Amino acid sequence: MERMTEEQVKTIANMLRKRSLWMIHYCTGCGAMELPPTMTSRYDMERFGLAPYVTSRQADILLITGYLNVKTLRRVITVYEQMLDPKYVIGFGSCALNGGVYWDSYAVIKQLDRYIPADLYIAGCMPRPEAIISAFRHLMELIDSGKADGYKRYKRNLAYYKENQRKVLG
Amino acid sequence: MNKSYELFIGPNHPGIPGNFSLKIELEGDTVVSAKGDPGYLHRAFEKAMEGRYYIQNLALIPRICVPEPDINEAAYAMAVEDLMGVEIPERAKYIRTIVLELARVANYTMWLGGLAGTLGLYTLAQWSIGDRDYALDLFSDICGARVYHMYIWPGGVRRDLTPGWEDSVLSYIRYLKNRLIDYDNIFLKNVMFKYRTKGIAVVTKEQAIEWGATGPILKAAGVAQDVRKDDPYAAYEYLDFEIPTLTDGDSWSRAMIRRWELENSLNMIEQAIKKMPKKGPVCAKMPNPLKGYVPEGETYAKVESARGEHGFYMVSDGTGKPYRVAVRGASHTHMFTIAEKVLVGQRLADVSHTLVSLDICPPEIDR
Amino acid sequence: MVKMILIAIGAPLVAFAIGLSFMMIKRKIVARIQRRYGPTIIQPIYDVLKLLVKEDNISHGVIFSLGPIIAIAGSILAVFFIPMAGFSMLTGSGDLIALLYIMAIGSLGMALGAGDSANPNASIGISRALTLMFGYDLPLVIIVISVALQYHTTNLSDIVAAQANGNWTLWTLPLSAIVGFVVTYGALGEHPFDIVTAPHEVATGPMVEYGGKHLGFLMISHAFHIYIEIALFVDLFLGGASNILIFYLKMFAVFFIMIMFDEVLPRFKIDDAVRFYWKWPTVVALISLIIVLVK
Amino acid sequence: MNMSLELLLATPFIGGLLTYIGGKVHRWVRNIFAVLFSLLTLGEMSLFYNTTFKGDVWGSLFGSKLILQTNPITWLFLLIVTSISLLVIVFSVDDMKHEEDHIVLDSYYMQLLFVEGAMIGIVLAGDLITFFMFWEIMSWTSYFLIVHGGKKSMDAGYKYIIMSIIGAYAMFVAIAMIYSKAHSLVYPDVALVLSQSSPTFTIWIIILLGVGFFVKAAVMPLHTWLPDAHSEAPSPVSPLLSGVLIKMGAYGLFIIFYGLMSANLAKNIMPSIFSTPVLLYIVQWLAALSIVLATFLAIMQEDAKRLLAYSSISQIGYVVLGLATGTSLGVAGGLFHALNHAIFKSLLFLAVGAVIYRTGTRNLSDLGGLVKKMPFTFVALVVGIIALAGVPPLNGFVSKWMIYEALLQKKEVFLLIMAFVGSTGAFLYVYRLVHSIFLGQLSQKHENVKDVPILMQIPMWVLVIATVIYGIFPGLAMDVIVKGMKMFGFAPIAYNLYGFPQGSTMGALKVINIASVLMISFVVAWIFFLLFSKSRKVSQYDNYAAGQVVTPELKYNYSFGFYMSFGRVIKPIFKISIERIYNYWVDAAKIFGDYYMRRVYTGNLETYNSYIVIVVTIAAAAVLLGGKIW
Structure with a gap:
């Protein structure tokens, strides 16, 4: 009985979480260019309860909007670790996936989820606002079913992530 | 006694308009020193x-400046054409002009939203960025992409306009001209806007020239200089337009200059559509791009971006790949020679507004 | 006795509900002004609840955690002192002058908490908040004095009673009412006085380190805050109300007009805001005060 | 003849001497003597508390009787004097330990007790000679106390004593004028003479005496000595100066306004504005200006003790403003605020003293984040600032509220607005104080700071409790005040233990309700808060810095120029600085003084001899002419 209620609490919490996703205001790469249209009057992300918030403490989603170079990665990790659980990461565009057009650049991190756990990727360069919104909808489904557990994975595999981060950042 | 303290604006x-950091030292709420901290977007473009081959580079260059990618394509195409000695067809010139000006419009509407945002007027930001989106739809019509078009390429443009595109452009211009009246009413004619921007971040004529400012900063300081007029490319020499200037050089003047330029661009697009040859090739005959052969030599091609002079310096050693490329983005100058000096003595409340007013575009700084 | 206890529990809940409903409506109306569809109407409830059920919360110390709690406690206290549609718990225990100070308790508690977050952004935010408070307090005090002299009492219930039968202060002292309206902007931190939390300048100021349930509590206290400021305006100038529906409608009218102006103004700089408040609103309020004195 | 008042008066003086002698034996003998004798004084005070003694002759001078007397108002001030002195002496034991020189410390404790005795004497005085005598003893001993504070304090003390002397001369002239007319300086006689003499004479008396009291109470524009003296004095002395000593000025004003000349008398001899005699009205305006300008100055300070010193000027403005209203509510408010200010300002100075004791600096921008290291001092300071800001439910609120109501009843709206502005301004500087010292980032050099020893904490806790008790039960103090004011001919005001019922004032006040509802809602909110998942404590370096990492080396603390933007707003007001005008005068006086000093103090023994001869001749002539100098 007790487990049941705990389960129910989790369901309710997830239901609330998916309806109010605050993303951190951090334009890590050029994918951020398609965020203003998504936020503003034409696509109006706020319909889904998504809103940009300023500091790492307030936000739920970290958007890695495009490529990450080494200098940014350090800040992204700081920001990610400052965020409060539950927190979700969305990798934006092909650069976050595999380096994209910068596959041969010395400055760019090739694969995002070696360093921080990504819950979702959006393919494309750049992803269109429709794609972004569809990704958010998908994330909501994942949260609802409890599958968006990147923050748990990060805690579980902290050694792995730290090792990878250390290799790059030194 | 610890008088000053440090504050990070960004990343x-x-x-901050992008992934960039500004480290400011403040005393009370007055900036004592400001130091830009670039490198968060460094991707080693050059x-x-x-x-990469010349044709492969086409995919890379629009990403140098995200808000206005087309200027990169134009400058790159012009540099390659210059090295190869190719003259592009008349119709391509006009199409390039229309696309470039449309990109400028998209940039300025977004910039206007950004400026209003830093001053706390989010309504205009919502309106103008929403209106910009219709311009992106027009791009999407001709090349299938909203942001990175890769439409202008060496020899002309990639493909001809879709039928009826000109009409959609004209109707968009009519729409935007109506909207501009609304923008003026809510923002640019707003008393509070004048209150906040008059006398802020002044760059005088002498300073602007000495510090190497270009674009709206220079025009706001009273120097009528514009690459489109002084060293015309594409079809600008056939178009009739004025270069607006103001004398104060403050944030208000820059906003006004951009507002006029926005209207200028809309008029230029109308003119270009009217004067454009209705038929004809849109691309000169070019060798096979994969075996692309560019003769030895070096060149500097420049265009007028929304922020100022944007140029490509390119050296070719005769192989399929460029030997050396250097990009001159206007933002780099504006950030490190102008903003760092202008910010000193400003209030904290004006810092982000100053950055937007000088139109700092971080990806252009880092490359 | 039972009735008293019910009121004691009910009054803050009603106040919170009203404040929350205004937060909901505001987001929708603002969205429509900005040519957007806007969030679902109950979005603020989702936001608050989501923040409360965050699994992880951080704290910089006891004072940091106490900040939001004091903010809410002070707000609840103030709710009891403002006559709410016919019943008023504590208006006999403290008058209008006391209320001005009671309303400050929440803000000061919040300031203490934010100060403990050890972040200069928060410090600047508080410095701005207190300066702004000092700015709008001068005209506020003058209009409060005018109203008190007009009705020869500082007891809020009596002031409300004196305005019965449509004899509102709005009609008798229109200048004071206008100033009161302008002051309410500053007190609520609406545009152009959202200097305290200006994200582009100080990254949400005092709230910079608050997240999770702390931020949820701050949002709850903001709902109370909206209620308190507007209810005070309604009680002082629009004659209060005898039933909750009319009270709500009056408050809604005031709030609606506020949002209409709110979304078309860029924000002030802090010293300009103080200068503004000490110039026109003060002068107008003084004129109104002199009119009361001469009458 | 009742010996009890003489005993009360003599205890601190005898104690002072014994303490000095005890210091020669061992420092602990000295410390214990000092604490013991101040405790004894407090004990005697509480033994006789609230009994009325009338006209206790203890000597005579120039044929004038020297009288000690009491009334309930006296006991109010005696309560302040004796209790704060005791707490200061207890606080001194640890705080002054760092002083190497034992002789200096011996005289320090002696002077502390002497100041206490002198203030008791002032309050107990039943005639102007006694009053003046102890007034001078107080000025000089407090001067010696101030100069204990180090190099800068010499200048501050110099400024203080010069202004005190000017005030004392003014008082002396006034007393001489009264004596020449009345041949007696006992209060009732003086009051009788004043009621019969011409208005011009009376007004001159008030002005001359008023200057003396204004200097001591530091009402603008005679305040310039206070910020220096109070901030440069040793930390335990500042509470005595700010909390108690300037109240003597307020007490003096109360005596001349309502003791020597009743309010009716004042109304008869001069025109009235807002039913206030014009002179009192001017005093009200001066007090209101003190409130506002000192608040503005306090906001701009960068030094913790200086900030508190300016705040003292502002708060004493409320006391004087209340006293000068002339209505029972206002005067009661003023007197109550004198008590409250003594409590919370002493508390604040002690708390800041504790911080200085541990960190060695009082520069606000060097401090920060100490809440984790000195939690008890933090609580004490927070209670103090809440009371100072006049926020319910602590004591500063009640007395300010009474003053506001009094002004509102009299429709003196502009004064009321100024009083309000000063009070809201107080939010700014008190927050600055607590933020810069205790909140924000802890600097690395204060990593190892501990809370102060128990002997320094006890005085603070006593004051914290007093602040809360007088805040929630204002009736405790009002008992004494109302009883005393009845003796001075004021109408009684309706009050009860918890505040003021409807009727006597324009609104009602019941502090216990405010306090209890606040407490309940706080507990409810807290329980609600605890329902949700627990919070994890993070270090101050794990902080939002726009994605950057905060390191200990980074100056990431906003403290200097906390209200710089506000400073820009009020800048035009301070273009004409009172301070600067004074400095012109001081410079001019120095040049003038240097020139003539050299002619007087030639360094030649014969010249000095001739001076002595001249003085002795004049004195002899005076005696021969019948013992009258005038």
């Missing part, structure tokens, strides 16, 4: 371009 801060 994770709404007051190095990467040396390793």
Whole structure:
């Protein structure tokens, strides 16, 4: 009985979480260019309860909007670790996936989820606002079913992530 | 006694227009020193371009400046054409002009939203960025992409306009001209806007010239200089337009200059559509791009971006890949020679507004 | 006795509900002004609840955690002192002058908490908040004095009673009412006085380190805050109300007009805001005060 | 003849001497003597508390009787004097330990007790000679106390004593004028003479005496000595100066306004504005200006003790403003605020003293984040600032509220607005104080700071409790005040233990309700808060810095120029600085003084001899002419 209620609490919490996703205001790469249209009057992300918030403490989603170079990665990790659980990461565009057009650049991190756990990727360069919104909808489904557990994975595999981060950042 | 303290504007801060950091030292709420901290967006473009064929580089260059990618394509195409000695067809020139001006319009509407945002007027930001989106739809019509078009390429443009595109452009211009009246009423004619921007971040004529400012900063300081007029490219020499100037050089003047330029661009697009040859090739005959042969030599091609002079310096050693490429973005100058000096003595409340007013575009700084 | 206890529990809940409903409506109306569809109407409830059920919360110390709690406690206290549609718990225990100070308790508690977050952004935010408070307090005090002299009492219930039968202060002292309206902007931190939390300047100021349930509490206290400021305006100038529906409608009218102006103004700089408040609103309020004195 | 008042008066003086002698034996003998004798004084005070003694002759001078007397108002001030002195002496034991020189410390404790005795004497005085005598003893001993504070304090003390002397001369002239007319300086006689003499004479008396009291109470524009003296004095002395000593000025004003000349008398001899005699009205305005300008100055300070010193000027403005209203509510408010200010300002100075004791600096921008290291001092300071800001439910609120109501009843709206502005301004500087010292980032050099020893904490806790008790039960103090004011001919005001019922004032006040509802809602909110998942404590370096990492080396603390933007707003007001005008005068006086000093103090023994001869001749002539100098 007790487990049941705990389960129910989790369901309710997830239901609330998916309806109010605050993303951190951090334009890590050029994918951020398609965020203003998504936020503003034409696509109006706020319909889904998504809103940009300023500091790492307030936000739920970290958007890695495009490529990450080494200098940014350090800040992204700081920001990610400052965020409060539950927190979700969305990798934006092909650069976050595999380096994209910068596959041969010395400055760019090739694969995002070696360093921080990504819950979702959006393919494309750049992803269109429709794609972004569809990704958010998908994330909501994942949260609802409890599958968006990147923050748990990060805690579980902290050694792995730290090792990878250390290799790059030194 | 610890008089001053440090504050970071960026990278994770709404007051910075992109992934860039500004480290400011403040005393009370007055800036004592400001130091830009670039490198968060460094992707080694110039190095990467040396390793790729000329045609491959086309995919890379629009990403140098995200808000207005087309200027990169134009400058790159012009540099390659210059090296190869190719003259592009008349119709391509006009199409390039229309696309470039449309990109400028898209940039300025977004910039206007950004400026209003830093001053706390989010309504205009919502309106103008929403209106910009219709311009992106027009791009999407001709090349299938909203942001990175890769439409202008060496020899002309990639493909001809879709039928009826000109009409959609004209109707968009009519729409935007009506909207501009609304923008003026809510923002540019607003008393509070004048109150906040008059006398802020002044760059005088002498300073602007000495510090190497270009674009709206220079025009706002009273120097009528514009690459489109002084060294015309594409079809600008056939178009009739004025270069607006103001004398104060403050944030208000820059906003006004951009507002006029926005209207200027709309008029230029109308003119270009009217004067454009209705038929004809849109691309000169070019050798096979994969075996692309560019003769030895070096060149500097420049265009007028929304922020100022944007140029490509390119050296070719006769192989399929460029030997050396250097990009001159206007933002770099504006950030490190102008903003760092202008910010000193400003109030904290004006910092992010000053950055937007000088139109700092971080990806252009880092490359 | 039972009735008293019910009121004691009910009054803050009603106040919170009203404040929350205004937060909901505001987001929708603002969205429509900005040519957007806007969030679902109950979005603020989702936001608050989501923040409360965050699994992880951080704290910089006891004072940091106490900040939001004091903010809410002070707000609840103030709710009891403002006559709410016919019943008023504590208006006999403290008058209008006391209320001005009671309303400050929440803000000061919040300031203490934010100060403990050890972040200069928060410090600047508080410095701005207190300066702004000082700015709008001068005209506020003058209009409060005018109203008190007009009705020869500082007891809020009596002031409300004196305005019965449509004899509102709005009609008798229109200048004071206008100033009161302008002051309410500053007190609520609406545009152009959202200097305290200006994200582009100080990254949400005092709230910079608050997240999770702390931020949820701050949002709850903001709902109370909206209620308190507007209810005070309604009680002082629009004659209060005898039933909750009319009270709500009056408050809604005031709030609606506020949002209409709110979304078309860029924000002030802090010293300009103080200068503004000490110039026109003060002068107008003084004129109104002199009219009361001469009458 | 009742010996009890003489005993009360003599205890601190005898104690002072014994303490000095005890210091020669061992420092602990000295410390214990000092604490013991101040405790004894407090004990005697509480033994006789609230009994009325009338006209206790203890000597005579120039044929004038020297009288000690009491009334309930006296006991109010005696309560302040004796209790704060005791707490200061207890606080001194640890705080002054760092002083190497034992002789200096011996005289320090002696002077502390002497100041206490002198203030008791002032309050107990039943005639102007006694009053003046102890007034001078107080000025000089407090001067010696101030100069204990180090190099800068010499200048501050110099400024203080010069202004005190000017005030004392003014008082002396006034007393001489009264004596020449009345041949007696006992209060009732003086009051009788004043009621019969011409208005011009009376007004001159008030002005001359008023200057003396204004200097001591530091009402603008005679305040310039206070910020220096109070901030440069040793930390335990500042509470005595700010909390108690300037109240003597307020007490003096109360005596001349309502003791020597009743309010009716004042109304008869001069025109009235807002039913206030014009002179009192001017005093009200001066007090209101003190409130506002000192608040503005306090906001701009960068030094913790200086900030508190300016705040003292502002708060004493409320006391004087209340006293000068002339209505029972206002005067009661003023007197109550004198008590409250003594409590919370002493508390604040002690708390800041504790911080200085541990960190060695009082520069606000060097401090920060101490809440984790000195939690008890933090609580004490927070209670103090809440009371100072006049926020319910602590004591500063009640007395300010009474003053506001009094002004509102009299429709003196502009004064009321100024009083309000000063009070809201107080939010700014008190927050600055607590933020810069205790909140924000802890600097690395204060990593190892501990809370102060128990002997320094006890005085603070006593004051914290007093602040809360007088805040929630204002009736405790009002008992004494109302009883005393009845003796001075004021109408009684309706009050009860918890505040003021409807009727006597324009609104009602019941502090216990405010306090209890606040407490309940706080507990409810807290319980609600605890329902949700627990919070994890993070270090101050794990902080939002726009994605950057905060390191200990980084100056990431906003403290200097906390209200710089506000400073820009009020800048035009301070273009004409009172301070600067004074400095012109001081410079001019120095040049003038240097020139003539050299002619007087030639360094030649014969010249000095001739001076002595001249003085002795004049004195002899005076005696021969019948013992009258005038």
